[in-house]
Amino acid sequence: MPVAKSVPVLFAAALCCHLQAQAADKHWAYEGHGGPQEWGQIGKEFATCKIGKVQSPIDIRGARPAELPALKFDYKPGLLKLIDNGHTIQVNYAPGSSLEVGGVRYELVQFHFHKPSEEKIDGKSHDMVAHLVHQxxxxxLAVVAVLLDKGGANPAIDAVWKNLPRQKEKESVTDASIDAAMLLPxxxxxxxxxxxxTTPPCSEDVRWFVLKTPVKMQQGQIATFGKLYKMNARPTQPLNGRxxxxxR
Known part of the structure; x- marks a missing residue:
């Protein structure tokens, strides 16, 4: 968790795409009983998973070219703090790193991984994806999705994989450093x-930025993650006119 104890930052760290606190007493999964088709029925807190109109992830097709503001990343290295939260591997980022877009600054709170990528581009999935969650x-929230394909080493991913937690649901603070900027193409x-x-409670009003250019990671690292989580991607959701x- 971030050192800062402000309610908004703690809210984002708990909420993001893997809201463990509220979901702790609710069984949900990616397959079988408790899978995505049942999320909206598990409890009233998760109803948006079923009735929401702007749900993620999506299959990105027919995107309209536009003059959009640049994504200005100001990520700083920090101490590696990570957790296997029972649904993914998540890195909790210290305060001070940010994304600025259109004059609005978003604080980087955490990032985590999905296999395969939850987002599709013209029907195609990538090997994995990293979701960088900002508030x-x-x-x-604003989430930056970095698509990941097998093919080469990445320093940020190397740092995480070399320090994977041995216990679930317990934050591990290492003496290693992490620089989220190394995740970016x-x-x-x-x-x-x-x-x-993209997980219960499927809360809406999240701005998504999916980077077009994938980043490489090692095939062995994809296989290692697969031993922990064979598949942890929600199916794509209807656009509903979005x-x-x-x-450009």
Missing amino acids: GPDGK ADKGYYTFQGSL TIEAT
Whole structure:
């Protein structure tokens, strides 16, 4: 968790795309009993998973080219703090790193992984995806999705994989450092749309930025994650008339 104890930051750290606190007493999964088709029926807190109109993830098709503001990342290295929360591997990021877009600054709270990528591009999934979760001054969330494909080493992913927790649901603070900037591709072109959290309670009003250019990671690292989580991706959701924009 971030050191800062403000309610908004703690809210984002707990909420993001893997809201463990509220979901602790509710069994949900990615397959079988408690799977995505049942999320909206598990409890009233999760009803948005069924009745929401701007749910994530989506299959990105027919994006409209637009003059969009640049994503200005200001990520700083920090102490590696991570947790296997029972649904993914998550890195909790110290305060001070941010994303600025359209004059609005969003604080980086955490990032985590899905296999395969939850987002699809023209029907195609990628091997994995990293979701970098940020919170704005109004408490709303912005998530940057970095698509991951097998093919090479990445320093940030190497740091995480070398320090994978041995216990679930217990934060591990290591003496290693992590720099989320190393997760980003050189080309910061992106797709953007309104969406939701991709796990219960599927809360909406989340702004998504899916980077067009994938980043490489090692095949062995994908296999290692697969031993922990064979599949932890929610199926794509209906657009329901949403507009998807893309940088030119």
